[in-house]
Amino acid sequence: MATVAHTAGEPRSYSGIWSWITTVDHKQIGTLYLFTALIFFFIAGTEILIVRSQLARPDHGLISADLYNQLMTMHGISMIFLGVMPLSVAFFNWIVPLQIGARDVAFPRLNALSYWVFLFGGILLNLGWFTGGAADAGWFAYANLTSTTYSPGDGVTFFALGLLVLGVSSLAGALNFTVTIINMRAPGMSLMRLPLFTWMAFVTGILLVFAMPVITIGLVEIFFDRYLGANFFNVAAGGDVILWQHVFWVFGHPEVYILILPAMGIVSEILPTFSRKPLYGYSFVVFSGIVIGFMGWTVWSHHMFSTGMGAVADSAFTVTTMLIAVPTGVKIFNWIATLWGGSIDFKTPMYFALGFIALFIIGGLSGVSHASPPSDLQQQDTYYIVAHFHYVLFGGAIFGIFAGIYYWYPKLLGRHLKEGLGKAHFWFMFIGMNLAFGPMHWVGMDGMPRRVYTYPTEMGWDFWNLVATVGAFTMAISFLFFIYNVIVTARSKEKALGDPWDARTIEWSIPSPVPHYNFAEIPTIKARDDWWVTKYGPEEHPTNESAVSDPGNEDEGDHHDIHMPDPSYFPLVSALGLALMMGGLVFPPFLQMFGLDIPIISVVGGVILLIGTYGWAFEPVNG
Amino acid sequence: MSRRLLLIVGLSLLMTAISCTPSHPQSTFDVTGPIASGQRDLFSLMFWLAAVVFVLVEGIFIYVIFRYRRKGNEMPAQHHGNTRMEIAWTIAPALLLVVVMVPTIQKIFENASPPDNSYEIAVIGHQWWWEFEYLDCGPVDCAGLVTANELHIPAGQPVNFTLVSEDVIHAFWVPKIGGKRDALPVPKNSDGKLDLVHQRANQLWLQGDVPGEYYGQCAELCGVSHANMRLRVHVDEPDTFAQWVSNQKSPNSLPSSTNPGYEKLTTLCAACHAITGTTLTGVIGPDLSHYGNRGTLASAMFDNTPENLKEWLRDPGGMKPGNIMAGSVKPGTLSEEEIEALADYLLGLR
Numbered sequence: 001m002a003t004v005a006h007t008a009g010e011p012r013s014y015s016g017i018w019s020w021i022t023t024v025d026h027k028q029i030g031t032l033y034l035f036t037a038l039i040f041f042f043i044a045g046t047e048i049l050i051v052r053s054q055l056a057r058p059d060h061g062l063i064s065a066d067l068y069n070q071l072m073t074m075h076g077i078s079m080i081f082l083g084v085m086p087l088s089v090a091f092f093n094w095i096v097p098l099q100i101g102a103r104d105v106a107f108p109r110l111n112a113l114s115y116w117v118f119l120f121g122g123i124l125l126n127l128g129w130f131t132g133g134a135a136d137a138g139w140f141a142y143a144n145l146t147s148t149t150y151s152p153g154d155g156v157t158f159f160a161l162g163l164l165v166l167g168v169s170s171l172a173g174a175l176n177f178t179v180t181i182i183n184m185r186a187p188g189m190s191l192m193r194l195p196l197f198t199w200m201a202f203v204t205g206i207l208l209v210f211a212m213p214v215i216t217i218g219l220v221e222i223f224f225d226r227y228l229g230a231n232f233f234n235v236a237a238g239g240d241v242i243l244w245q246h247v248f249w250v251f252g253h254p255e256v257y258i259l260i261l262p263a264m265g266i267v268s269e270i271l272p273t274f275s276r277k278p279l280y281g282y283s284f285v286v287f288s289g290i291v292i293g294f295m296g297w298t299v300w301s302h303h304m305f306s307t308g309m310g311a312v313a314d315s316a317f318t319v320t321t322m323l324i325a326v327p328t329g330v331k332i333f334n335w336i337a338t339l340w341g342g343s344i345d346f347k348t349p350m351y352f353a354l355g356f357i358a359l360f361i362i363g364g365l366s367g368v369s370h371a372s373p374p375s376d377l378q379q380q381d382t383y384y385i386v387a388h389f390h391y392v393l394f395g396g397a398i399f400g401i402f403a404g405i406y407y408w409y410p411k412l413l414g415r416h417l418k419e420g421l422g423k424a425h426f427w428f429m430f431i432g433m434n435l436a437f438g439p440m441h442w443v444g445m446d447g448m449p450r451r452v453y454t455y456p457t458e459m460g461w462d463f464w465n466l467v468a469t470v471g472a473f474t475m476a477i478s479f480l481f482f483i484y485n486v487i488v489t490a491r492s493k494e495k496a497l498g499d500p501w502d503a504r505t506i507e508w509s510i511p512s513p514v515p516h517y518n519f520a521e522i523p524t525i526k527a528r529d530d531w532w533v534t535k536y537g538p539e540e541h542p543t544n545e546s547a548v549s550d551p552g553n554e555d556e557g558d559h560h561d562i563h564m565p566d567p568s569y570f571p572l573v574s575a576l577g578l579a580l581m582m583g584g585l586v587f588p589p590f591l592q593m594f595g596l597d598i599p600i601i602s603v604v605g606g607v608i609l610l611i612g613t614y615g616w617a618f619e620p621v622n623g
Numbered sequence: 624m625s626r627r628l629l630l631i632v633g634l635s636l637l638m639t640a641i642s643c644t645p646s647h648p649q650s651t652f653d654v655t656g657p658i659a660s661g662q663r664d665l666f667s668l669m670f671w672l673a674a675v676v677f678v679l680v681e682g683i684f685i686y687v688i689f690r691y692r693r694k695g696n697e698m699p700a701q702h703h704g705n706t707r708m709e710i711a712w713t714i715a716p717a718l719l720l721v722v723v724m725v726p727t728i729q730k731i732f733e734n735a736s737p738p739d740n741s742y743e744i745a746v747i748g749h750q751w752w753w754e755f756e757y758l759d760c761g762p763v764d765c766a767g768l769v770t771a772n773e774l775h776i777p778a779g780q781p782v783n784f785t786l787v788s789e790d791v792i793h794a795f796w797v798p799k800i801g802g803k804r805d806a807l808p809v810p811k812n813s814d815g816k817l818d819l820v821h822q823r824a825n826q827l828w829l830q831g832d833v834p835g836e837y838y839g840q841c842a843e844l845c846g847v848s849h850a851n852m853r854l855r856v857h858v859d860e861p862d863t864f865a866q867w868v869s870n871q872k873s874p875n876s877l878p879s880s881t882n883p884g885y886e887k888l889t890t891l892c893a894a895c896h897a898i899t900g901t902t903l904t905g906v907i908g909p910d911l912s913h914y915g916n917r918g919t920l921a922s923a924m925f926d927n928t929p930e931n932l933k934e935w936l937r938d939p940g941g942m943k944p945g946n947i948m949a950g951s952v953k954p955g956t957l958s959e960e961e962i963e964a965l966a967d968y969l970l971g972l973r
């Protein structure tokens with residue numbers, strides 16, 4: 001075991017790998033989230049590269065239809081639940097406490113639990129690969145394709161169990177950050193002074209708190225059908241397959257905003273910083289975010305126009321769906337107005353943020369065309385839809401997330417990612433993305449359904465599919481630049497300044513990397529963009545003489561008096577127990593008792609979970 | 624100068640690439656009939672509006688990022704916003720949306736119920752092929768006609784389809800004639816037939832105006848061979864349609880009992896396939912009546928040539944992943960002699 005320095009009355013602290021395992025520090029947890037999610041993101045990316053290779057040519061026999069279905073399904077699930085969502089959570093962890101002037105989140109150990117549960121849930125979700133086949137029913141897993149009759153392997157079971165476990169992580173995280181934002185704000189940090197990213201984290205947290213229970217119910221139904229022979233989706237026994245679609249999309253559409261709002265928040269931070277102007281129409285951007293959050297609950301059935309809901313329901317969902325474009329437009333206009341009259345500095349984070357806007361506009365516009373059911377019936381389940389949601393989720397969420405990574409990397413990890421490599425990353429990703437997803441609009445309208453493992457050459461889709469594949473590999477190359485950048489940066493000795501971008505919010509008022517107690521003194525907030533006002537004053541026409549010097553990159557002495565939560569390994573133990581308990585339901589050995597098959601591993605997992613929570617509850621608190 | 628040349632060459636290469644691809648059998652632009660054209664027109668309206676918005680917004684965006692790039696160390700004015708602007712760009716898009724909302728809702732209701740003189744056909748999705756049961760063709764006596772994978776309808780005649788599925792969700796889609804609708808699984812009645820009036824039995828009406836052969840395809844992920852669950856729609860001149868119906872209803876006959884394929888046909892194949900007028904009445908696989916008139920094999924996956932058909936009888940699983948017939952007909956199940964005889968027989972069913 002690594003070193004343990006613990007004398008009575010002093011906080012315990014660990015170093016080396018043990019410090020990561022026992023950490024309850026929001027910054028370390030954020031870093032764990034970031035790199036774990038990036039690994040899952042690259043796995044999901046590799047899955048789709050294989051798929052794109054298969055689709056590069058008509059009648060291509062690179063992979064089997066069966067493997068195709070698994071790869072395509074796992075790509076979608078992993079990107080959403082193991083890529084974009086946890087990447088957003090990485091930023092919640094990194095940034096939210098810093099932006100509100102807090103030393104940590106409200107429940108630090110719960111935060112650690114969220115991470116470990118996410119990690120094990122992600123592994124559980126992928127276990128199907130090793131037990132004869134991963135989930136293969138598409139990411140929205142339409143019943144009754146998920147029944148044991150039509151998907152007999154364990155893949156779908158792992159899908160249900162994995163997502164149930166991940167739901168625990170998301171829910172715990174969401175509650176934690178919602179409570180943190182409500183309760184832990186520094187004096188003077190009123191809600192209408194909250195930085196935009198924190199605002200969007202807040203809205204996202206609330207959406208998650210309401211959305212996760214919905215999908216949990218659906219997943220439990222799938223699981224009961226498969227495991228206990230229940231009949232929720234068994235038509236012959238009076239079950240209903242459309243029930244799943246409603247449950248799924250009541251979760252699934254808010255989920256879309258869960259994926260995009262954090263990225264919108266990130267962009268709303270970066271644009272002002274690099275144009276040296278406050279966010280235009282702050283309160284309108286905030287409220288449009290809230291309105292999107294609300295309206296996100298009213299549009300779910302636009303995913304179901306082909307299910308025959310009838311003219312009245314179709315019309316109602318048309319209206320709500322089209323209306324949600326309005327607050328989205330408001331955001332875009334305000335971003336552009338922020339740039340207007342600014343002094344735009346083209347640094348890598350800004351490249352990605354501007355890329356976000358350019359691409360998101362396209363995704364938003366194509367979205368309107370399938371809000372209209374008659375038109376959507378020609379588009380639904382085609383590549384046109386694939387194009388649309390990759391423009392909003394890749395062009396939107398992923399661009400936003402990478403903007404955030406380049407922006408906050410120096411703050412949290414103390415080093416600048418290299419500008420040249422960063423811009424190479426951007427251009428390859430931007431061009432690759434348009435090559436890959438742009439043509440999909442066309443092949444979709446030319447009648448190519450999604451989720452087909454092959455297509456005959458007479459359909460006329462060959463050329464643009466090849467282009468899309470070239471685009472996918474171009475994007476893959478872009479990430480090599482990123483990975484190389486991270487490695488080079490980790491080796492370099494150049495340290496980042498405290499406020500390298502001349503930014504506006506208070507996380508830049510402290511040294512880089514952030515000392516473990518964040519703020520030596522809890523700040524008192526006197527304005528929106530507090531750090532900017534500290535530097536340049538509240539005037540409309542400030543001079544560019546900063547009143548304060550850069551916070552630097554040195555930790556100013558040890559602040560032993562600052563009480564920080566103790567590290568703990570109980571979150572890890574509890575998470576492991578939970579994962580074993582769920583995963584063990586599928587794995588032998590089973591013990592025959594009372595005429596039941598008792599899953600031994602689950603029982604062991606349950607015991608570990610019990611020990612974990614018990615130890616947690618009675619862990620001595622220092623201080 | 625050379626840049627412009629490059630652009631021109633590039634563009635013309637692109638155009639050839641688009642136009643050289645032989646045909647676009649599932650295009651949603653080059654369509655026939657009121658449903659598909661109405662859907663296309665609505666899309667066009669939205670497309671052109673979106674194009675205007677796109678050019679405008681991206682144009683301003685690009686202008687702004689070039690115009691306001693940082694030149695020195697200048698400090699811009701700290702503008703916080705303007706309520707009038709906010710109201711303007713809230714209302715403007717809302718108005719634009721009303722422009723698409725109104726015709727959308729009109730179209731929804733217009734397409735909702737079929738014209739009174741519609742023919743009635745049931746479409747039953749199976750993993751991974753289509754069954755068509757003709758219920759009512761007005762003056763043409765088609766009731767009871769069952770066929771698979773190749774649908775015939777008369778030109779200019781609205782047809783109302785009742786869509787159901789035997790197993791998982793499929794979606795019936797013939798892009799050039801109209802948008803898709805799901806075929807949802809429904810329970811069976813006591814007679815063993817799917818309940819066509821169940822609340823989950825969907826309706827869709829379509830009409831093809833120009834005679835010809837149209838391509839279609841299942842649009843909802845339905846398992847391994849989802850990509851191979853294709854279909855063809857033949858929009859026939861009304862006379863041709865009536866002839867097709869009466870031919871299709873006329874009985875086929877079995878080969879002589881000395882035919883090398885006879886035994887397997889009446890035992891093995893009979894378990895799953897039906898042929899009108901014979902003792903074959905299976906319902907697990909596609910109806911094979913007048914099979915020789917079909918242009919395609921295995922739900923429009925292959926051309927219906929003697930070679931393909933023989934290969935199908937040799938190893939259906941090798942030709943179409945996962946398909947149900949492969950559970951009973953494996954390589955070696957049929958001798959080459961039987962294959963030859965059965966293929967001859969099937970293609971002779973006209």
Ligand SMILES: [Cu+2]
Nearest residue numbers: 252253256303
């Ligand atoms: Cu949606």
Ligand SMILES: [Cu+2]
Nearest residue numbers: 841843845849
């Ligand atoms: Cu299908």
